[in-house]
Amino acid sequence: MSGVRRVTWRALRARGRDLTRLCGWSLVEALPALLSGYLVARAVDEGFLAGRLLTGLAWLGALAVAVLVGAAATGRAYRSLGAVVEPFRDELAGRVVHAALREATRAGGRPDSAALARLTHQVEIVRDTFGGLLMVTRGFLFAAGAALLGLFALAPVVAALAAAPLVVGLAVFVTALPAMVGHQRAYVRAGEQLGQSAAAALTGHRDVLACGAQARVVADVEVRVSAQAHAERTVARMAAVRSLSLGIGGWLPLVVLLLAAPWLVERGLSAGDVLGALIYVATGLQPALHTLVQGFGGGGLRYAVTLENILRTCPTPDDHRPPAPAVRAPSPGRSTGPAGPVPAVRIRGLTFRYGLLARPVLEDFSLTLADGDHLAVVGPSGAGKSTLAALMAGLVPPQAGTVHLAGAAVAGAEPEVLARMRVLVPQEAYVFTGSLADNLRYLRPDADDATLEAGLDALGARALATRLGGLAAPVAPALLSAGERQLIAAVRAWLAAAPLTILDEATCHLDPALESTVEGAFAQRAGTLVVIAHRISSAIRAPRVLVLDGDKPVVGTHEQLLARSATYRLLVGCWDDVPVPPGAAPAGRV
Incomplete structure (x- = not known):
């Protein structure tokens, strides 16, 4: 009392x-x-x-x-x-x-x-x-x-x-x-x-x-x-x-x-x-x-x-309870620790299943991404791609294992801290009623108009902004197509200061050319990019590809996976045996 x-x-x-x-x-x-x-x-x-x-x-x-x-x-x-x-x-x-x-x-x-x-x-x-x-x-x-x-x-x-x-x-x-x-x-x-x-x-x-x-x-x-x-x-x-x-x-x-x-x-x-x-x-x-x-x-x-x-x-925090251990959000850019650069993403022993008796979607899964990496995640429907994105973003807790972003544990981090650590763009993009500028500033309220204009140009959204009437134009979500909503959400995420960007089929309603522009803009931007790919072209553009096929995940380059992963060849549409390029390292198990 x-x-x-x-x-x-x-x-x-x-x-x-x-x-x-x-x-x-x-x-x-x-x-x-x-x-x-x-x-x-x-x-x-x-x-x-x-x-x-x-x-x-x-x-x-x-x-x-x-x-x-x-x-x-x-x-x-x-x-x-x-x-x-x-x-x-x-x-x-x-x-x-x-x-x-x-x-x-x-x-x-x-x-x-x-x-x-x-x-x-x-x-x-x-x-x-x-x-x-x-x-x-x-x-x-x-x-x-x-x-x-x-x-x-x-x-x-x-x-x-x-x-x-x-x-x-x-x-x-x-x-x-x-x-x-x-x-x-x-x-x-x-x-x-x-x-x-x-x-x-x-x-x-x-x-x-x-x-x-x-x-x-x-x-x-x-x-x-x-x-x-x-x-x-x-x-x-x-x-x-x-x-x-x-x-x-x-x-x-x-x-x-x-x-x-x-x-x-x-x-x-x-x-x-x-x-x-x-x-x-x-x-x-x-x-x-x-x-x-x-x-x-x-x-x-x-x-x-x-x-x-x-x-x-x-x-509430002012209830004079013992303070929880502070979780520091990583600042954009490369961070270093006593043993050298701290990985942007470090996943160890991750296990997750939907239900106590269900087959694990991910089991004893480990992955390391350096700052500036660009990874595409591919696999058949239900293989666990979106689940991995949610676990990496801290939206779902694993049954076992840990996730660290730039050295900070995702488990137990406050929502506002997680928001500074990563930005996740889902397939169903959310756009709210208001001006175009308000929507774009949602994750970066201090951005000026010049910064917003730069984001529109970088992601190929200038034509959409012109059609709507400019930054001050009102946005009615019901009048936008699914692709237009995805494009606005992508610009919003590109403007955010989070060092990790996760695109979970966030460009599936865009045409291939515009999708390439969006992914290219994120790849050139400082930080780490993870793309949950719905088109195999996203995997071809990425330096590294992670294949989830319900068995043991495999990671490698496009050429390595063509030679070593039957699942990847099926996704690409290539059924012939592909020789390993001379001097290429084999694809690795995760």
Whole structure:
């Protein structure tokens, strides 16, 4: 719960001016609670019991004015409350969205099915209960404080008689709070687990029907439903503790004052003083305690547990957690280590399979690429080319092995660090609505127009830019062809400062001439290029070619692979035996 206290205190401290304004209006709002018993006592003693009707009515009129002033202050207090609560709600919404995107984009991450529930339900619970707790707390402090001051003004002994049961009732409530928080935590987590279980069942309902697993899935969901119902019943039973503390602190003072009334009159208190004391307790202390107990016993528990759940599932770097080991992104250009140049890509013992019992797509795979290398990856469909690209880019974690880019481990690297280490252009290019310049600057926001123009010229995209109307022209993705979208994405990647570029069939919709221009521009650019090739011409242009054929990967030059790899000859369309060129080194196994 320390995180809940820290975040709450930080939210209040950040809006100290609005909170001070709220307290000021709350002080004015408490004016009726401060004056009610005293004015009624004066109206009774100096007015009605003394036979002076107008005097009694005048005292009651003063009370009516105080009530009107307090009502006006209540409206101002709620306006100040919004200035404190709404920014806090926005911060939590941003935290949830950031955490969901972070989880979905990290290596091995997946979309969080509970993120929507946190954003639309749990954040709103925290927002509403946070505002309610502020109003409850300031109401109790000012209303109860005003009532106790009024009682003390009437007679200190009356204040003592009323305060003693109030303190006991508060002690009972505070003692039971930890247990209430535990039960409320179990209730929230049971609801979240039920939502995840139901979402999984609904998403996979076709597979469930196909496998005949309806009974098992229903039983699993039923367990979650029963757990959630049990947790809700337990939370409901805790209402008895709230009622006990309210009875002790709210109703017992009335009983004590009524029983002590004769003794108080004997000590010199007037009938008006006794009536005023009862009014202070009935209209000040009791409602304030009731609001506090119900507010913290209901909304307070929901606030603490729900906010704790959000902080647990949506951590941010400023949560004062132990810092993770830093992963430095390599800078463009050749890097060196103690033993010489550090490879741009170093893969060792990589193994990956889709499913525990599936055949490995890659098994004990190793590869080294020096800075400035140009590698084409070819192979039949399903051989693992795109899988290798995803593993190299850190989008998918391997079951075994390591991937290092310029000496930095891909595993555990933050998404923003990975973005500086490599740029991956997939087959389905993403172009967003906006200007052409905005699309091109997506990976390099500081690029000026001259740099963008140079990128367009280098990749042969000048004609496309002219047709669209220039850099400032709006881009409608639905009106672009697949090839035009690929060309824009290629220019965007070429402008990026990442030292490694991976083109995963990123030019398949371009004509062969334009594809050659694009790959040539990347090959001449500083850095390392890996091309997942869909045309064999990409392999012919590359100095080195990696063949994935479902067996043992083979790497070599075009000529070497023609001589040594039957799979490569099939891809090229050459069925005759090809002699090894004199002096050529044989293709190597990876």
